[in-house]
Every structure is written in C-alpha cells, then in structure tokens.
Amino acid sequence: MSDVLAWVAGVGCTPFVHASTDTFEELGQRAIASAIDEADIAIKDVDAFFCGTGYGGPLAGQRIAGGMGLSGRKIVNMENACSSGSTALELAMEAVVAGRARTIVVLGIDKLSALGKGALPLSQDDPEVQQGMIMPAVYSMRAQRYLHETGADESDLVAVAVKARRNGAANPIAKMRTTVSEDEVLASRMISDPLRLLMCCPRADGAAAVVITSTPPPAGRGRVGIRALALSAGRFTSGYRDMTRSKLSEQLVAEAYQQASLGPKDLQMAEVHDAFAIAELMYYESIGLAEPGQGWRLIRSGETAVDGRVAVNPGGGLIGRGHPVGATGIAQLCEAYWQITGQAEGRQVADVRNALLHCTGGGIAGFDHGACSVTILSAA
Amino acid sequence: MVDTDTRLPGKRCASCQVSTLEAVNYCPNGCGATVVDTSFSPEGTVYASTTIHVPAPNLSSPYRVAYVDLADGPRVFGHLATSEAVELGSAVRVIRHERPVDQAGPYVRFQFVAAGSAEGETR
Numbered sequence: 001m002s003d004v005l006a007w008v009a010g011v012g013c014t015p016f017v018h019a020s021t022d023t024f025e026e027l028g029q030r031a032i033a034s035a036i037d038e039a040d041i042a043i044k045d046v047d048a049f050f051c052g053t054g055y056g057g058p059l060a061g062q063r064i065a066g067g068m069g070l071s072g073r074k075i076v077n078m079e080n081a082c083s084s085g086s087t088a089l090e091l092a093m094e095a096v097v098a099g100r101a102r103t104i105v106v107l108g109i110d111k112l113s114a115l116g117k118g119a120l121p122l123s124q125d126d127p128e129v130q131q132g133m134i135m136p137a138v139y140s141m142r143a144q145r146y147l148h149e150t151g152a153d154e155s156d157l158v159a160v161a162v163k164a165r166r167n168g169a170a171n172p173i174a175k176m177r178t179t180v181s182e183d184e185v186l187a188s189r190m191i192s193d194p195l196r197l198l199m200c201c202p203r204a205d206g207a208a209a210v211v212i213t214s215t216p217p218p219a220g221r222g223r224v225g226i227r228a229l230a231l232s233a234g235r236f237t238s239g240y241r242d243m244t245r246s247k248l249s250e251q252l253v254a255e256a257y258q259q260a261s262l263g264p265k266d267l268q269m270a271e272v273h274d275a276f277a278i279a280e281l282m283y284y285e286s287i288g289l290a291e292p293g294q295g296w297r298l299i300r301s302g303e304t305a306v307d308g309r310v311a312v313n314p315g316g317g318l319i320g321r322g323h324p325v326g327a328t329g330i331a332q333l334c335e336a337y338w339q340i341t342g343q344a345e346g347r348q349v350a351d352v353r354n355a356l357l358h359c360t361g362g363g364i365a366g367f368d369h370g371a372c373s374v375t376i377l378s379a380a
Numbered sequence: 381m382v383d384t385d386t387r388l389p390g391k392r393c394a395s396c397q398v399s400t401l402e403a404v405n406y407c408p409n410g411c412g413a414t415v416v417d418t419s420f421s422p423e424g425t426v427y428a429s430t431t432i433h434v435p436a437p438n439l440s441s442p443y444r445v446a447y448v449d450l451a452d453g454p455r456v457f458g459h460l461a462t463s464e465a466v467e468l469g470s471a472v473r474v475i476r477h478e479r480p481v482d483q484a485g486p487y488v489r490f491q492f493v494a495a496g497s498a499e500g501e502t503r
Contacts, residue, residue: 145428
C-alpha cells in the first residue's frame with residue numbers, strides 16, 4: 001500500500017434534519033467543535049479552515065468561524081455543487097501534502113430549508129434549466145436507458161431504496177430513521193418516471209467536519225489516513241454521451257486506486273453518490289465492483305448489504321442520510337471513519353481496512369457530471 | 381412547406397467541426413479557432429425521455445421532456461409534443477420557439493413531434 005497523504009484526527013457531524021432550528025452558522029460551529037474535540041487539538045493550532053457549501057452564500061466560512069475563534073487565518077470557501085465538501089477536502093489534502101499547513105479544519109455544510117420547497121434551484125442561464133430541467137429528470141433519463149439496455153428492472157431501484165433506508169435507520173445522524181418496505185417505495189408519488197419519491201434523496205440541513213493533519217494522531221487511538229484523492233470536472237459535450245455510464249467516475253476511481261496501490265478487491269466498504277437509486281447501480285460499475293451494465297446484479301444478490309461482500313452506503317447513502325448538498329462529501333468520510341474505528345453500531349461492517357468515497361456534483365447541460373471526487377480512506 | 385426556415389441555427393468550430401445549438405463565442409472543444417454560423421436538419425432520434433410531475437411555472441403539469449440526438453450531431457433537450465408513449469430511438473422533428481415576450485422562468489424552446497407529422501406547426 002502507498003503512504004498516507006494526510007491523517008484524519010477527528011470528525012464531527014450534526015444530525016441531518018428537514019429544517020434545523022440552528023442558524024447556518026450554529027450548524028457549522030457544532031460540527032467543527034465536535035471534530036476539534038475528538039481530535040483533541042486547540043483552535044489556535046488550526047492553520048486553515050476550508051468550507052464547502054453549495055448554497056451557503058458569501059463568506060460562509062467566515063460567518064461560521066467568527067463566533068468560535070476560528071477567524072484570522074486562511075479561510076477558503078468552495079463550491080462544486082454536491083461535491084463542495086469533497087472539493088474542500090481535496091484542497092486541504094493538497095495543502096498538507098505540500099507542507100503549507102499542518103492542521104486544517106474542513107467543513108461541508110448546507111441549510112437547504114432556507115431555499116423553499118421543491119427541487120433544488122439550478123442556474124437560470126443553463127439552456128436546459130430554462131426549459132424546466134431538474135436533477136431528478138436527468139437521473140430518470142439515465143434510469144430509462146439503463147433499464148432499457150441492461151437486465152435491470154424497477155425492482156432493482158426499489159431494492160436500492162430499501163437498503164438505503166435500512167442502513168440509515170441505524171445511523172444516528174441520518175435524516176430518515178425509519179425503514180421502508182418495497183410496497184411503500186412503489187406507492188410513493190412519481191417525481192419523474194421511473195423515479196418515485198422514495199427513490200430520490202431527501203433534502204436536509206446539516207454539517208459535517210473533519211480535522212486533517214500532516215502527522216498521525218497519538219498512539220492508542222484508531223488511526224485513519226487518506227491514501228488517495230482524485231478530483232476533476234466532467235468534460236462538456238454538445239453531442240452524444242452515454243448517460244448510463246459515468247466515464248468521469250471511472251477515470252477518477254482508476255486514479256485513486258493507482259495512488260493508493262489498491263484495487264476493488266481491497267475494499268470492505270464504499271460510500272457512493274446515490275442522489276437517486278439508479279445512480280447507485282451505475283456507480284457499482286464505476287468503482288469496479290461490477291462490469292458495465294452488470295451493477296444491478298449486486299443489489300439483487302445482497303453483495304452490497306452491510307454484511308455483504310462489499311458494503312455500499314452502510315451509513316444510508318444520500319437516500320437514507322439526506323443530502324445537505326455541501327455536507328455530503330464530508331459525511332461520507334465521517335461514515336468511513338466510524339466504520340474503520342468500529343463506531344458504527346447497528347450497521348457495523350466487519351473489519352474495515354479500506355473504504356472508497358465517491359461524490360459527484362451535477363446540474364448543468366452537456367456534462368456527464370459537473371464534478372466528481374474519489375477518496376480512499378484506510379486504517380493505517 | 382419544408383424550407384430552410386425549418387433548419388435549426390447553431391454554431392460550428394471552423395477547425396475541429398464540433399457544433400452546438402447554442403450561440404457560443406468559443407470552440408466548445410477548446411481548439412481556439414473561430415466559430416461560424418451553421419444550421420442543422422431538424423431530424424433526430426429520441427435518446428431518452430421522462431415525464432416530470434414536479435410543477436413548474438408556465439409549463440403544463442406534468443410535462444414530458446426528452447434528449448434528442450440530431451442527425452447532424454448535437455444533442456438537444458426539449459419537450460415532447462405528444463402525450464403518447466415514445467419509443468427510445470424513434471424519429472422526431474424538432475421545432476424551435478422563441479422565448480415568449482416578457483416571460484421569465486421556463487419555456488418550451490425545442491418541441492419534438494413525430495417525424496412526418498404535421499403536429500405543432502401552428503403553435
């Protein structure tokens with residue numbers, strides 16, 4: 001295995017809820033305070049604070065930092081849609097590797113209840129949004145093609161949703177704390193066919209933070225390190241693209257495996273970007289657990305359950321946990337950290353040594369995905 | 381009457397030939413050459429479609445959308461004019477509309493009718 005690029009000294013995550021009574025700033029502060037407490041460091045030792053948020057507005061990091069003594073140092077705010085948190089993580093990791101910082105707080109946060117109801121607002125300059133395109137519709141069309149081209153059917157989308165809710169019910173920070181049956185998924189209202197409400201990730205308010213360090217935490221505690229991190233934008237095209245396959249995800253997964261000197265056989269778990277149930281089936285293929293067009297076999301066989309061959313989204317994924325846009329990438333890291341250190345009660349995956357995190361950001365015309373980030377976290 | 385007015389306007393890179401329906405100023409492939417005016421046949425095939433049940437201002441609810449791959453290359457997003465089922469790969473003709481005056485929010489810019497049908501011409 002390759003060297004650790006940066007260490008995870010501590011994590012903190014607020015409950016993901018429909019509408020938090022905390023202000024945006026309070027949410028962020030809670031997650032950061034929890035991470036700093038677990039990392040057992042002092043705020044004065046934090047060299048930089050990177051804040052990933054999709055909808056947090058100007059100077060989001062500074063508004064959070066001010067009230068808790070985290071201002072007066074390098075603060076950078078980053079936006080990459082649903083990959084905002086992962087993007088902040090990647091740049092923090094680069095700063096540590098380059099020797100420009102020893103301790104960085106990374107936060108992912110969004111308070112979507114402030115945006116009103118309905119689908120997430122997208123850029124009004126986008127030619128497809130101008131005609132009423134919404135994110136569920138993009139994935140509905142992926143699902144239509146995937147079901148048409150492969151042996152998958154609606155029951156596989158249902159199975160992803162049922163697994164997500166089963167896992168999320170055991171995750172104390174998840175928004176959705178109850179399981180659902182196949183019948184309930186099929187009875188939920190149609191959003192854009194074939195995707196029904198319970199096959200789509202729910203909006204949420206929430207924040208997740210991690211303390212990244214250049215040196216390992218003191219002996220006697222579980223040591224978790226980042227062995228790989230790859231980030232890129234998708235490539236714009238005005239013409240044909242295969243919507244059933246994320247080439248961008250495949251490319252970054254390959255880079256991450258190479259950085260870490262690992263392969264899919266070395267994973268015990270993965271957290272992938274299941275914004276909509278079809279996405280999980282596609283990403284099984286992207287991360288190398290199945291050949292292209294064969295991902296649906298894994299949800300049917302149970303191989304991706306918590307006690308399966310490779311647990312995918314043991315924390316509930318976006319569908320079970322909820323999706324406060326910027327927070328998700330860091331919440332995925334929190335789940336992997338809890339799994340590796342044996343703190344995932346009720347959903348514990350056995351003996352996790354390597355976890356892959358896959359987070360995408362989308363919502364504009366002509367892109368496979370606007371952004372994608374792949375991280376490999378390991379016991380070290 | 382079929383004439384050049386039914387062709388769809390767009391832009392093409394004079395060097396790499398990548399083309400688009402959007403009024404771009406730069407080559408979408410990044411090759412740095414001049415982009416020139418071009419037009420496309422309105423004939424295409426349906427790549428994928430869905431019916432959106434989330435209401436949107438100015439649009440009927442639910443509304444049916446699709447990606448259509450034009451015979452001349454670009455992929456276009458727009459609205460299906462029919463309420464009948466549409467098979468993947470079926471042939472359609474694309475009709476372009478201007479944004480209604482003084483209307484903000486979503487509008488039907490590209491409308492897809494079955495190839496050979498007279499539907500939609502007077503919209």
